[in-house]
Amino acid sequence: MTILIPSYEPDERLLTLIHHLKEETGVASILIVDDGSGEQYKAIFESAAEAGCTVLRHTVNKGKGSALKTGFDYVRQHGGHDGVVCADSDGQHLPEDILKITDAVRKNRNHIVLGSRQFTGKVPLRSRFGNSATRMVYSLATGKPIRDTQTGLRGYSSDMLDWLCEVPGDRFEYEMNMLLEAPKAGYDFVEVPIETVYLEDNKSSHFRPLTDSARIYFPFLKFCTSSGFAAVLDFVLLFLFQWLTSSLLIAVIGARVISSIFNFTMNRRFVFNDGQAISIKKSLPRYFSLVVVIMISNYALLYLFHESIKIPLFAAKLMTEALLFAFSYLVQRRFVY
Incomplete structure (x- = not known):
């Protein structure tokens, strides 16, 4: 040894x-x-x-x-x-x-x-x-x-x-x-x-507490940044589509599809790319299978918080995203990329 x-x-x-x-x-x-x-x-x-x-x-x-x-x-x-x-x-x-x-x-x-x-x-x-x-x-x-x-x-x-x-x-x-x-x-x-x-x-x-901590947390911080931009896009589109259609279901689906395409591209190129090419044929179906699961969960939680419990939509959206964030990171790191 x-x-x-x-x-x-x-x-x-x-x-x-x-x-x-x-x-x-x-x-x-x-x-x-x-x-x-x-x-x-x-x-x-x-x-x-x-x-x-x-x-x-x-x-x-x-x-x-x-x-x-x-x-x-x-x-x-x-x-x-x-x-x-x-x-x-x-x-x-x-x-x-x-x-x-x-x-x-x-x-x-x-x-x-x-x-x-x-x-x-x-x-x-x-x-x-x-x-x-x-x-x-x-x-x-x-x-x-x-x-x-x-x-x-x-x-x-x-x-x-x-x-x-x-x-x-x-x-x-x-x-x-x-x-x-x-x-x-x-x-x-x-x-x-x-x-x-x-x-x-x-x-x-x-x-070095600041420099080396940033290096240690960098993979997670990249995911947070990518997810943050996607979440902002999702927020804006959610309210836009609901205003245009008056349908929560259409608003959730439309916002999630567009923001997920953005998020997939960012994660594949910058977050989970460790210098090796990531196959789109392999990762894309897995990612959008995850999107479907999260979309269903997103709608169910939003419906529970906003429609049933009567929590304002903005607060309900924040609670929903927080609950699904860790689950999404775990699945993407282990199974998607």
Whole structure:
């Protein structure tokens, strides 16, 4: 089993982790990727190499996702058949927890093994909030609840290496993209409880709250934007068609057909396109089957809220769209595109 540690501007905790892994747990294969840390940190990586680690280097900082891909590609080319466990270099992953993940990888082939922190005790607010937010977004996106979506302690079978090198993303968003892409690729998850360790209020983290959070949430934000424009179009057409025809049914159908054509085009080209061509023959029938389901649900909910309960049409429309939004995203990501 290869222990892969992406590292950017590390301190002595990296060497302490290496010592514990080699001397106390007997781990032999440790691969470290220096993600452009610079000359100031050269001595630490040289000490790691002297301790028996393989050290790969980026000349400039490319991001955690890029460092992980460099490591995965190295293992793939050098015949790592047992699997890979990824750990962070800042001392927040205990050697005994890393061993837990290695054992779980051997027992659960074709599964992504996640070291799941329990978030008990003193946890920095930004870490607690960040994980809660990404957990909610991931659950909405896939319908699969995961306790710790931001864990850096993860394990993979060797037959996943080709796929891991193809997952989009070069920085922190790579790990979220991996979780989003895994169900479509046929990989399920195993969560293994680990200790929650934050040293010095997590000051060593290179995670940039605004920039990196935007990257993580970008797939969902693109869908929100596309759906937002489609919803505005649907709103305008709904009121226009009702004014022209005085029929709620005709207004709902007409508005939905036109806005759905717009939404399909946007989602196919910009939202769910990960650099690969999406077949119209395959996605179009699935999308408009979903449109029919949502249209029926849309009319039923509007009729319930507006006609039966007598909620004003504007408020009824808002409630209806909110209820159908998450369902639409889940189905489109998993089955349409």
